[in-house]
Amino acid sequence: MIARGTFRSAERRCRGCNGGRSRVPEGSCFDEMTLPDGAIRPAYGRIARWLASTPVDVLGSRCVQAELMFRRMGITFAVYGDKEAGERLIPFDIIPRMVLRSEWMRLEAGLVQRVKALNLFLADVYGDREILKAGRIPADLVLHNPQYRPEMAGQRVPHDIYVHIAGIDLVRTGEDDFYVLEDNVRTPSGVSYMLQNREVMMRLVPDLVAEHRVAPVENYPDALLASLRSAAPVPVGQEPTIVLLTPGRYNSAYYEHSFLADKLGVELVEGRDLLVEDDRVYMRTTEGKKRVDVVYRRIDDDFLDPETFRPDSILGVPGLMRAYHAGNVTLANAVGTGIADDKAIYTYMPEIVDFYLGERAILSNVPTWRCREPEALSYVQSHLGELVVKEVNGSGGYGMLVGPHASRAEIDLFAEKLRANPENFIAQPTLALSTTPTFVSAGIAPRHVDLRPFVLTGTNGIRVVPGGLTRVALKENSLVVNSSQGGGTKDTWIVEDRIFEESVAFQGQS
Amino acid sequence: MLSRTADHLYWLARYMERADFLARTVEATQRLAALPTNYSGSGTEWESALESSGAAEGFRATRGKIDEASVVEYLTFASDNPSSICNCIELARANGRAVRTALTVEMWDAINGAWIELKRFEDSNFGRGRFDREELSRFLEFVKKTSLDYDGSAHRTMLRNDAYWFSRLGLYIERADNTARILDVKYHVLLPVDETVGGSIDYFQWTSILRAVSALNAYHWVYRESVKPWLIADLLILKAEMPRSLIACYENIVHYLDSIAVAYSVSGPAQAQAHEVLARLERTTTQEIFKIGLHEFITEFVESTDLLGRAIQEQYLKY
Structure with a gap:
C-alpha cells in the first residue's frame, strides 16, 4: 500500500462525510485533527508537523515495514466464511489517534461507572431481580431474552463479579461529545492489537512516541493477571492456577489468545486439556492432573459445557458448570453476561446506572429507538433511509442496515424483516462519527474511527489501562469499523495536555 | 506442563529434523545420480532415496516411473506425501502455532519466517512441478538453513x-x-x-x-x-x-x-x-x-x- 499520490496533509477537509451517497450533511462530522477553519486541534499539533515534514513515500514504506512486522509476528486473524483468505492481517495505520489526558479522565470515570453498574445489574437479574420488581426494565425483556441464562438464576458467582473484562465501544461526534456505541461483556477481543500496535509504533517512529510521552499500555497483562488472581474462588489455599481457555487455533482470535496467555504466563488450554472430577476442574499435564482455579475463557457460553449447553460442542469441558455451581472455579467472564450487553438492554443503561448507583451516567448512550415500542417502530419504518438499524442479538457488523449507504432493495428487504419481528431490532441515527487522518492509497485522508478501551474488574477494584483499540473504517465514507468488514486499527495515544504547552515554548529550536 | 503442549513441541522438533534429513538425502542422491553410470553402481539411487525417506510405498501407490524429477517432486513439494519437505514445514508450523506460548519469539520467527518463504517457493513455478536444478539447490539450502535457525533459536533462547x-x-x-x-x-x-x-x-x-x-x-x-x-x-x-x-x-x-x-x-x-x-x-x-x-x-x-x-x-x- 505505498502511496503514489501527492495528496498531502494540507487538504484535510471532512471528505469522509460529504461523499456521494452519504446523507450526513457536508462538514457536519468532526475531524479530530483539523477544525473546519483549518486550525489544528492541540492534541495533533506535533502529528500535523510530522505529517507535513514526512514525504508520503516514507510514510508508505513505514506502512510496508509495519505490515512485515505484523506478518512475522504472526498477528493474523481468520475471517469466518472465507476459507480462501486463510490467515489475514488486520490493516494497520501508522498515524496515531490522539486523546488528551483531560478528555481521557472523563472517559475513564464514565467507563468505571458503567462497568460497576453492569456488574450490579447482572448480580441482580440472576439474584433478587430488584430492578425488574421496581419496574425500571420490562421483566420480559430480561427473562425471555435469549441471552438470559436460566441456569444462572439463583446462583452466586465468586465475589459477585460477572464482568472481569469489558470492552466498551465509544464514538466521538464533537469536541465534548462521546457516546457508548455498545458494551462488550462476553468475550471482548482486540486487546492484543492495542498492545502490539504500540510495540510496532515504538519501533517505527520512536522519536514521535518519545516526544509525545504517551501513556503506557504495556502493563495491561499485569493488571489483567492481578484481576483474575483476585477473582479466584474464596478458599484457595495457595497461589491460584489460572488458565486461558481457547476454542483452538482455527478461531479467528486465536492469535490474541496465545499472545495473552504468553504475556500472563498462564497455560493456553483447549477443552480437551481440561477435565472435571468431583466438581473440580483439572488440566492434563505431563505430570498428571493439576487443579485449576480460574478459567479466563474465550469460548462462548453455548460451547462451554456440553452437559449444560450445546451437547454437540467439542470445544467445551463436560461438567464445567457443575464445578462452577459448586463454587470451585471462577469463570471470567461469568456465564450469562450476554444479557448485559444485549442491544435491547443497552437502551436502558442510563436507568441501570441510576438504579444501582444513584448517579447520572457520565457516558451517554447513542439515542436509540426501541422497535418493540409502537411509536418508535413507526418512526423507524418511515425513516429507514437515515437510520442504522441493528438486530438486538447480532454482532460483528452482520445483520445491520446502514440506511444512508443501503440500496433501495436492501432497505425493502430489511423493512420486511423489521415488520415480521420488530422487538428484534433497535435503530439509531447515523452518527457523524469523528474522523482522524489516515494513510490510504491516495495519501492521507480522514477516515471514521471508534475506540474500544478495556475495563478490568477484580476484588482489587476497577481499572482501565489508558488507551484502547482505535478501529478505523478504511473505505471512504464507510462507518463500519469491524475487522471482519474491512476495518483497520490505529495506535491510540493518551497524551498529557501539558506537553503541548511546553512545545510552544520550545518552538523554533531544532 | 500441558501434555498437549509437550506433544506439539515434540512433534514440531521431529518435523523440522525430518525436513533437514530429507533435504540432505535429496542433495546426496543428486550428486550420486549425476555420476557416470559405471561409478554410481546400481542406478537405483532415487529408489533408495525413497526407501530411506520412508516414502517408497506412497510413491509406488500414486506415481509412475521412478526418475529424478518425479522423486524430487514427491520428496519436496508433493502435498499428497505426508512426509514431503513442504508438509514437514507445514506441520511444524501447525504444531508451533498450536503452542505459540511455549515457543520463544525467536523460535516462532524461525518457523513462521520459513513458512512464509516456503509459500514463495510454492508460488513460483518451481513448486508447481517445473523441475529446475538451480532452484532446487536454492530450496534445499533454504530448508537446511531453516532447521539450523529453528534449532539454534531453540537452543539459545528456550528456558x-x-x-x-x-x-x-x-x-x-x-x-x-x-x-x-x-x-x-x-x-x-x-x-x-x-x-x-x-x-x-x-x-x-x-x-x-x-x-x-x-x-x-x-x-x-x-x-x-x-x-x-x-x-x-x-x-x-x-x-x-x-x-x-x-x-x-x-x-x-x-x-x-x-x-x-x-x-x-x-x-x-x-x-x-x-x-x-x-x-x-x-x-x-x-x-x-x-x-x-x-x-x-x-x-x-x-x-x-x-x-x-x-x-x-x-x-x-x-x-
Missing part, C-alpha cells in the same frame, strides 16, 4: 525446563530414526566383503551416506584415513562424538528423559527403555554388529526406537 527437554527428545528420536533408516537402506554397500581401498565403485555410495548425515568432513577428522565401509558403520552407530550417530542420539535421549524424571521426581517405562538401548550400544563393537548382521542389528534398533516413542507418548504426551 531449560520440561518444554525444552520434550522438544530435544523429539529431535533426537527423529534423528536416531533417520540415521538408522539410511543405514538400513544402504547396508548392502557397507558389508566388508573385500577391501579395495579407493578403487571400489561403492566409494561414491559411501560418501553419499556420509553426506546425507553431513558427516563427510567429520569422518576424516575422526579416522584420518580413506573412506571404508565398516568405519562408516562405526561412525554412524558407535561414535559418541558424531552428533548424528545412534549412540550420540541415545546419550541425548537418556539425558533429557532423565532431566524430566528428576524434575517430576518419577521415572517410568520410557526411561527404562532408553537406558536399555543405550547400554546395548555402549556394550557392542563393529565386529559384533557385522557378526549379527548389520541389517538385523538396524532392524532391531528401529523397533526399539519405535517402542521408546510409544512409551514417551503413553507416559507424557497423552491428552
